[in-house]
Amino acid sequence: MDIRTGLFYLFSAVLLFAAFRVITARNPVYAALYLVLTFFQAAGVWLLLKAEFLAISLVLVYVGAVMVLFLFVVMMLDINLQSLRQNFWKHFPAAATVGALIALEMAAVLMGGFRVAEEPKALPGVAAAAQAGVQYSNTKELGKLLYTEYLYPLEVAAVILLVAIIAAIALTLRQRKDSKHIDPAVQVRVRAADRVQIVKLPPSLPQPPAAAAPAEPKA
CATH class of the missing domain: 1.10.287 (Helix Hairpins)
Structure with a gap:
């Protein structure tokens, strides 16, 4: 077994483990991080297949944009995990049936791919370049x-x-009453005279102290 085959089995094993942990992790943040690991392993498999464009697209688009957005949303939301686990066993038979059906469909598709078939037609430019070395x-x-x-x-x-x-x-x-919406066109057309008004006031003098009242004569 050469190093390329070994890397393929390594990436595939880690990919299957990470994909399994995505659906079994109790914490949604951990599930999203395992999904990031799954994408990285899939990108590694595509690199082994010489599909560099698909690999870098997967890393940049899904890991760099989509999963970062998912992590921000999951970490900002206050998710009550106890309420999510209350009706788990109630819906488990329906979920197991759908999962088994999807597994059978995927098995039927994958088993058909192992049959001997004609070699796919190569691209004209790729075939010519391969023949020329x-x-x-x-x-x-x-x-x-x-x-x-x-x-x-x-x-x-x-x-x-x-x-x-x-x-x-x-x-x-949408027009919301509780949002403070500002029209940019109004901000552009605003003038200083409309916002600030200078008023001239006469200078204020200190008020003289009140004269003391004369004391009443004693009887």
Whole structure:
């Protein structure tokens, strides 16, 4: 067994353990951290498969952005774990049935992948570079495919993401009575004369002390 096979088994073992701890950890923060470890191990497996672009995308997008957001949300929310565990055994049969069904479906898909099939057709640029013995970049070949053969699906996906971003912004722009909203246009048009008014007042003099009342004569 060479070092590449050993690394594959190591990454796979840690990935399965971390994925199992994601669904069994009682603390949601620990579950999110185990999910981060799972993403790193999957990125390592992709590096062994020479898919550097997918590996770095997984680390940057999911670990660097999505999971950091999840951690902030989980740590800021006051989650009552006792209330979450109250009805666990009540819903366990339905959850076990769904989990077993998903496991059977995944097993059927994976077992079909071990059958002997025709070799996948290699990309034209990759095949030519491999025959010539020249080092090629899978990121470059992926970019060529995205912006040539899959240009329209890429644009459709970009438009869908843009609509989702606009919808998320529109959902947050609600008029609330308890929020102190400031219109930026009003701030730009403001003038100093509208905010500050200088009033000239006469100088104030100290008030003279009151004269003492004359003492009454004694009888």
